[in-house]
Amino acid sequence: MAIEKEGTFEVNGHSLYTKSWLPSGATKAKLIFFHGFSDHLGRYEAFFSTLAARGIAVYGLDQRGWGRSVKKPADRGLTGPTSQVLADMAAFIAPHLPSSPGDPPVFVMGHSMGGGQVLTLACHPDYQESVVRRVRGWLLEAPFISFSPEEQPSAVKVFAGRLAARLMPHFQLKHEIMPEHLSRDPAVREDLARDELMHNTGTLEGLAGLLDRTAALARGEVRPQPGGALRSLWIGHGTEDKTTWFPASRKWFDECATEIKDREFKTYEGWYHTLHSDGPDSEQFFKDVGDWILARCEDEQPEAKL
Known part of the structure; x- marks a missing residue:
């Protein structure tokens, strides 16, 4: 059973909503979580509660603008720009x-x-030194390394958007994400369509930063920086x-993560985007994430899984 706590996080004059899911017993690990575009913490309730029941405390915030x-x-x-997002x-x-x-190890997802x-x-x-080296492991769920073919914007739209962002950074623009592209579960799709917190609105500055980060990853x-700060x-x-596009994630892992000894790429055959809410199968995803985290609480030198 998870103990849920709501709060706020103050950063540079902004107050951001936070929520934590804490174990009722001993805390074996901490997981810091960051949600996706037009997303919020309320969409991960089952996932985080399951992790907390296994001794993994989860801490998250609704990011600026969401x-x-x-x-x-x-x-x-x-x-804000990428520099603000990372800060x-x-x-x-x-x-x-x-x-x-003696403190529990920290993971970021x-x-x-x-x-x-x-x-x-x-x-x-x-x-690298202030954050990365002090984090035990990093986890990515369907990371945005490239658009899927279904969501890929035209080159003209991308160019025009980046140009406009310099002139009108706070201009808002809708980017609709179809619920049927997110989950195989009809009940989840209906709930997504009704969720008023998912406003599908970005600013030109924020969208340009998102596109730039994605392009650099792709x-x-x-x-990873030399020196091994990113351990797992x-x-x-x-x-x-x-x-988001599965082949792009696989390509980045195969070509860019080779220096990380402890690395694993988990393929979910036939699954959609929200692995945490893709139907009854999502319980397997919960287990995979929990198992990976808890294994690193015990074993400091695990072998790579390719």
Whole structure:
């Protein structure tokens, strides 16, 4: 049984909604989680409760511009540039990092857009010593490394959007993500369509930053820094994901993660984008993530799984 707590996180004058799922017994590990585009923590309830029941405390926040951190319509999609996104993430992770040898190990995970953000942070040279080296493992759920063919915008639209972002950074633009592209479960699709917190609105500045991060990942320009600060990496992706592209995740893993000894790529055959809510099979995803985290609480030198 999980103990749920709501709160706020203050960063640079902004108050962001937070929620944690804590074990009723001993805490074996901590997981810091970052959600995806037009997403919020409320969509991960079953996943986080299951992890907490296994002794993994989960801490998350609705990022700037999303979910319950939106106080007024003008806040929607107002994420700021990539530098702000990464600074927010690092600031939220920092208080949870171990301060003594007996503290539970910390893991960081992101889904979709959040997965791309987490990977960018884990590979960023400015955060290697302050954050990356102190995190035991990094997990990515269907990370946004490239659009799926179904969601790929035209080159003209991308160019025009980046140009406009320089002139009108806070201009809001809708980017609809079809519920039928996210989950195989009809009940989840209906719930997604009704979810008023999922506003599908970005700002030109935020969308441009998202596109730039994704392009850098897809080109292989973002990869682990020399020195081994990024110790462990797990990527899970569904082969029928219609939002982010499975082949791009696999390609990045095969070409850019070779220096990470402890790495695993988990293929979910036939699954869609929200592995945490893709029908009854999602319980297997819960188990895979929990098993991977708990194994690293016991074993500091696991072997790679290719």
